[in-house]
Amino acid sequence: MALLTRKTRSWLTPALLLFPPVALFLAVIVFTSFQSVWISFHRYDGFGDLTWIGLGNYEELLQDPQFFVSLRNNVIWLVLFMLAPPLGLAVALLVNQKIRGMRIAKSLFFVPLVLAPVAVGVVFSWVYxxxxxxxxxxxxLFGAEAPALLSDERWVTFAVVGAALWPQIAFCMVLYLAGLNNLSEDLIAAGRVDGAKGATMLWHIVLPQLTQVSFIAVAITAIGALRSFDMISVMTAGGPFGSSSTLAYQMYEQSIFSYRFGYGAAIATVLFAIMSVFIAWYLSRVTRNDARSS
Incomplete structure (x- = not known):
């Protein structure tokens, strides 16, 4: 009986500790995700009954010019946000140097990370x-007049992405700083013995040890780009004329302001599908590269 009790305790305690977060994840994330997909097949204003319309919302999406504008903007966000990991690595390599005053510089680079996105949006709204x-x-200073970036349909998305990149680079910097602090001193010493330095040391000794950090940085950056919402809401509210809207903001706008929760759920489902495809592709690439290296 004592042995049985000991075995029971070995799995009962972890199970009890895991139950609350797992139950919360299933209720808040998994259940609501399936519910959102179900609502996307209905006409629903958020108050009345669900009216089944099948693929009606998705057919309307394919005829909605604003949907393609939002989709294009999401692609722009995704492409430009991929600058954050390499720039974060560059900043991390810079502030990781043992130079007098570098701790102050590190603190300054860290500031954007602790600011709320709303604060960053307000600051850059003033900058622009x-x-x-x-x-x-x-x-x-050069005798020129600054363009009104947030009022220009051609440049507004790039301006908002530029503002959002500031804290994202700081986030990637922190990730890479943690990775740089865990580098193998033996490998670095062996590289120095073989004459590796500078770019050679970085490419062949340092970067291979930062593979897992890079995976996390790229994955989180990509997800952040695809679900971009808060900076747009603060800086442009999707304007001018919807030119800076993304799928996440269009979903919010259609659901909250137009009371079209079914249509908003369809946009959310498309966004979820895009994120799932990207994550699956990225995971397959990482797994394949790990298999080759091993």
Missing amino acids: TPQIGLLSKVFS
Whole structure:
């Protein structure tokens, strides 16, 4: 009986500790995800009954020009956000140097990470403001007039992505700093004995040890780009004329302001499918590379 009790305790305690988070994940994430997919096949205003329309919402998506504008903007976010991991690595390599005053520089680079996205959006809205913003002051030094980026349909998405990159680079920097602090000193010493230094040391000794960190940085950055919402909400509210909207913001706009929860759920389902395809492709690439290296 004592042996049975000991065996029972070996799995009962972990099971009890895991039950609350697993139950919360199933209730908040998994169940609501399936519910969102189910709602996407209905016409629903958030208050009345669900009305089954099948693929009606998805057919409307294919005829909605705003959906393709939002989809294009998500692609722009994804492509430009991929600059965050290499730039974060570059900053991490810089601030990881043992130079006097580098701790202060490290703190300054860390600041964007602790700021709320709303605060970052407000700051960059002022930076981009014509006549009085920081950007206009820089342009005035060269006798030029700063463009109104947030009012220009051609450049507004790039301006918002530029603002969002600031904290994302800081996040990647922190990840790479943690990885740099866990590098194998034996491998580095062996590389130095073989004459490796500079770019050779970085490419053949340092970067292979940062593979897992890079995987996390790229995956989180890609997910952040695909679900971009808060910076758009603060800086442009999807404008001008919907030119800066993304799928996440269009979903919010259709559901909350237009009371079209079924249509918003269809947009959310498409966004979820895109994220799933990207993550599956990325995981397959990483798994294949790990198999080759081993």
